[in-house]
Amino acid sequence: MSGLRLLLITDAVGGVWTYSLELARALQPFGVETVLAVSGPSPSDEQREAATGIELIDTGLALEWLDTNAAAIRRAGDALAALARREGADIVQTSSAALLGGADFDCPTVAVQHSCVATWWSAVKRSPLPDDFEWRRDLVATGLRRAGAVIAPTRAFAMATGRTYDLEAPVLAVHNGRTPRHLPDLPQGEFVLTAGRLWDQGKNVQTLDQAAARIGVPFQAAGPVRGPHGASVSLEQLTLLGPLSESRLGGLLAARPVFASAALYEPFGLAALEAAQAGCALVLSDIDTHRELWDGAAIFVDASDAAGFAEAIDHLLDDPAQRHRLGERARTAARRYTPERMASAMVQVCARVAAPQAQLIAGAA
Secondary structure, eight states, rough: OEEEEEEEEESSSSSSHHHHHHHHHHHHHGGGEEEEEEEEEEEOOHHHHTTOOOEEEEEEOOOSSSSOOOHHHHHHHHHHHHHHHTTSSSSEESSOOGGGOOOOOOOOOEEEEEHHHHHHHHHHHOOOOOGGGHHHHHHHHHHHHSEEEESSHHHHHHHHHHHHHHHHSEEEEEOOOOOOOOOOOOOSSOOEEEESSSOOOOGGGGHHHHHHHTTOOOOEEEEEOOOSSSSSSSOOSSEEEEEEOOHHHHHHTTTEEEEEEOOOOSSOOOOHHHHHHTTEEEEEEHHHHHHHHHTTEEEEEEOOOOOHHHHHHHHHHHHHHHHHHHHHHHHHHTTTTOOOOOOOOHHHHHHHHHHHHHHHHHHHO
């Protein structure tokens, strides 16, 4: 795959940004040059600094899950197809399959399903998708069918994607990877931590807020309480830290707090991986993706059971030795999810997707 030029369409809103930086850097030893094309809100100064050494294009184009419409997404797809041509991309990977739904790309495409409105709605609302959201589902469905390969970050979410969109071709699973932080060796901290997009109903932080009222130590929550499209959450018991820099979050994780997630919808969950890499004991909602990634290395609780979360957390706080053992099991499990392994799998996908076009060009010559 040496000399391949990849246009990676991403966004700067959440874990997709972290994934994209990890993948771009991990692909370099394989000879893949990555250009990041950012849709939606512009990257922050800190995010731009984190992307140093990677070519970054801030497109300002629409994202289908924000306040937009089908016509704007089709225009965004056309603009990105033109960008791929200008950049001489050999292959395009997108975090939003909807962008492939109405555009004609001259090179092979890969759709990575980090999440989508239809699967989110099914898991969180457990009701039919509203009529005014159907255009999003339709564009994503078309984009998934047009892509040369569809990837999901877990087998569980691959199955959910194939089921939701009634796809004939299999959705492949490639686990995300994260570079571990270099953290100081600190004593266990007597607190609990959750982290992520707190405003997202799929994170179900309200359950943790209720659990916090039953726990006698600080329960801290890192992340924004208001989203880019106006969604917000009101929390009364959690200690809200707001969005944290990498160094500040790393400082908290170094103390190996108990880490909790009550997510109803989590296609992968980078926050849990980062906590596991630090040796935190994990208390997680009992959903398929958490089971796939952390079975045997976490305590699982029904996502709606605030009392169950509090009981599991209290048990670990009362038994430091068990907490340490569980944290070490999580750390061991986390070693499976490396950027190098992720990049190796994605190189194989790209090679397979690019092969038919390469053969066509060779035949024409």
